[in-house]
Amino acid sequence: xxxxxxxxxxxxxxxxxxxxxxxxxxxxxxxxxxxxxxxxxxxxxxxxxxxxxxxxxxxxxxxxxxxxxxxxxxxxxxxxxxxxxxxxxxxxxxxxxxxxxxxxxxxxxxxxxxxxxxxxxxxxxxxxxxxxxxxxxxxxxxxxxxxxxxxxxxxxxxxxxxxxxxxxxxxxxxxxxxxxxxxxxxxxxxxxxxxxxxxxxxxxxxxxxxxxxxxxxxxxxxxxxxxxxxxxxxxxxxxxxxxxxxxxxxxxxxxxxxxxx
Amino acid sequence: xxxxxxxxxxxxxxxxxxxxxxxxxxxxxxxxxxxxxxxxxxxxxxxxxxxxxxxxxxxxxxxxxxxxxxxxxxxxxxxxxxxxxxxxxxxxxxxxxxxxxxxxxxxxxxxxxxxxxxxxxxxxxxxxxxxxxxxxxxxxxxxxxxxxxxxxxxxxxxxxxxxxxxxxxxxxxxxxxxxxxxxxxxxxxxxxxxxxxxxxxxxxxxxxxxxxxxxxxxxxxxxxxxxxxxxxxxxxxxxxxxxxxxxxxxxxxxxxxxxxx
DNA sequence: CCTTGACTCTCCCAGCGCGGGAGACTCGAC
DNA sequence: GTCGAGTCTCCCGCGCTGGGAGAGTCAAGG
Numbered sequence: 001x002x003x004x005x006x007x008x009x010x011x012x013x014x015x016x017x018x019x020x021x022x023x024x025x026x027x028x029x030x031x032x033x034x035x036x037x038x039x040x041x042x043x044x045x046x047x048x049x050x051x052x053x054x055x056x057x058x059x060x061x062x063x064x065x066x067x068x069x070x071x072x073x074x075x076x077x078x079x080x081x082x083x084x085x086x087x088x089x090x091x092x093x094x095x096x097x098x099x100x101x102x103x104x105x106x107x108x109x110x111x112x113x114x115x116x117x118x119x120x121x122x123x124x125x126x127x128x129x130x131x132x133x134x135x136x137x138x139x140x141x142x143x144x145x146x147x148x149x150x151x152x153x154x155x156x157x158x159x160x161x162x163x164x165x166x167x168x169x170x171x172x173x174x175x176x177x178x179x180x181x182x183x184x185x186x187x188x189x190x191x192x193x194x195x196x197x198x199x200x201x202x203x204x205x206x207x208x209x210x211x212x213x214x215x216x217x218x219x220x221x222x223x224x225x226x227x228x229x230x231x232x233x234x235x236x237x238x239x240x241x242x243x244x245x246x247x248x249x250x251x252x253x254x255x256x257x258x259x260x261x
Numbered sequence: 262x263x264x265x266x267x268x269x270x271x272x273x274x275x276x277x278x279x280x281x282x283x284x285x286x287x288x289x290x291x292x293x294x295x296x297x298x299x300x301x302x303x304x305x306x307x308x309x310x311x312x313x314x315x316x317x318x319x320x321x322x323x324x325x326x327x328x329x330x331x332x333x334x335x336x337x338x339x340x341x342x343x344x345x346x347x348x349x350x351x352x353x354x355x356x357x358x359x360x361x362x363x364x365x366x367x368x369x370x371x372x373x374x375x376x377x378x379x380x381x382x383x384x385x386x387x388x389x390x391x392x393x394x395x396x397x398x399x400x401x402x403x404x405x406x407x408x409x410x411x412x413x414x415x416x417x418x419x420x421x422x423x424x425x426x427x428x429x430x431x432x433x434x435x436x437x438x439x440x441x442x443x444x445x446x447x448x449x450x451x452x453x454x455x456x457x458x459x460x461x462x463x464x465x466x467x468x469x470x471x472x473x474x475x476x477x478x479x480x481x482x483x484x485x486x487x488x489x490x491x492x493x494x495x496x497x498x499x500x501x502x503x504x505x506x507x508x509x510x511x512x513x514x515x516x517x518x519x520x521x522x
Numbered sequence: 523c524c525t526t527g528a529c530t531c532t533c534c535c536a537g538c539g540c541g542g543g544a545g546a547c548t549c550g551a552c
Numbered sequence: 553g554t555c556g557a558g559t560c561t562c563c564c565g566c567g568c569t570g571g572g573a574g575a576g577t578c579a580a581g582g
Binding site (some may be wrong): 264265266299 | 558560
């Protein structure tokens with residue numbers, strides 16, 4: 001019989017951990033002195049502890065590990081837990097790899113520009129949403145405000161607006177005519193009897209913020225597109241804008257729908 | 262000015278998070294009503310929050326994020342933090358991939374054998390350690406006990422033994438003669454004036470436990486080697502054994518030094 | 523037998539990044 | 553004025569330990 005310290009030293013595990021595993025019933029001490037509370041372990045328990053540590057190192061929680069350590073785990077339950085773990089791990093790996101790519105893109109950017117970026121680009125996925133839509137050819141980007149007010153006027157006053165936005169189906173870079181779809185986003189649950197409700201599908205976007213009326217918005221667009229390309233995406237749809245609060249005068253979030261290139 | 266709820270809705274962030282960021286000084290509310298405690302936010306803060314969320318999504322802690330959000334982070338500090346993050350992320354990815362490979366190997370094993378494995382194999386890295394050594398040709402595996410006792414006898418009694426072990430430089434599978442190096446491991450700090458102290462280098466091993474004197478130890482060896490090969494390693498050195506507590510009669514940990522194949 | 527130093531016990535606090543909930547206010551529309 | 557929705561603060565919880573306090577215990581040497 002070994003005292004906890006010796007057992008811990010043999011197993012290269014902290015005493016704290018052993019006590020914790022004992023409390024949780026994961027690896028109960030073989031014997032506990034009633035009067036002193038001293039825990040005593042058996043060398044044979046090294047094998048159990050070894051199993052425990054293996055499961056832990058696979059990423060199982062202590063609760064799951066306890067189940068796996070149970071006297072006889074039916075094979076199908078074991079397999080289920082393993083496949084669940086595989087799924088979770090695969091997801092984690094994908095996430096961490098994406099993060100790593102993001103960080104590397106940022107390092108490259110800092111080394112190129114010698115400082116923090118002027119515009120912060122985020123790649124993220126957008127939930128599908130519900131909106132009232134009004135699409136027109138315009139001569140100026142400012143016309144979107146008028147379109148938004150028009151939509152709003154058609155809406156019962158008590159219906160709350162979640163967000164104002166627009167999709168620029170064609171921008172002035174491709175000709176004199178601008179093709180603008182003004183969007184008034186509504187809450188998912190409030191679905192008024194308005195006729196032209198549009199379901200805006202979710203997607204992955206490159207997103208960047210700028211102040212409404214800023215002069216160098218082109219820089220923001222370029223930053224977003226460059227970052228997206230650097231991360232292996234390509235632009236897969238018309239640019240969108242989301243306005244914070246009021247239809248004009250505030251922060252604008254620009255989004256470029258993406259798909260993996 | 263927006264109340265916290267509206268700001269949270271715009272940013273698709275929980276109110277709890279905003280309050281938390283406020284408390285930590287990460288994203289202080291633009292104004293707080295003295296009498297009611299209500300927090301008020303500015304749409305321009307959406308950009309800051311955006312940056313905050315980006316740093317978070319790169320895996321920075323809130324504390325690091327606060328530093329990164331500071332008014333003017335010097336470029337070299339930014340780069341340092343990014344490269345540190347890259348290192349950490351790369352390590353994480355490597356770990357998670359190794360775990361995933363482990364889990365997949367186990368799934369394959371369960372599907373092949375239809376149940377939990379007889380022997381649990383762990384791949385782990387071993388710290389370098391200090392030992393007294395005695396190497397001999399033996400006729401039987403049991404001779405190691407005698408060797409260990411010999412070493413122990415040469416040692417001052419008050420020097421504590423950390424562990425007993427052996428390296429089998431040649432096993433009986435390769436001929437009648439066994440080449441055994443008995444090892445008495447000592448604590449790093451207690452370094453007596455004994456002459457033949459050996460530094461056992463650290464390495465990665467496939468490790469498996471069995472009871473001393475078990476009949477099917479071959480199965481354990483095979484399990485360890487198969488698992489190691491399945492994970493892309495190959496055996497790179499002579500088999501080692503570590504004895505728990507007494508030199509004989511107890512748990513034996515068998516280790517196969519590995520290198521990536 | 524007593525001392526001494528190493529060991530062990532239990533209990534509490536800390537950290538991360540929030541979420542949940544209680545109980546008390548406050549806002550804004552009708 | 554009233555009501556419901558919003559907001560406040562405070563506390564607990566999660567998972568897995570690590571650190572430390574304060575008390576008790578073991579084993580070896582004098």
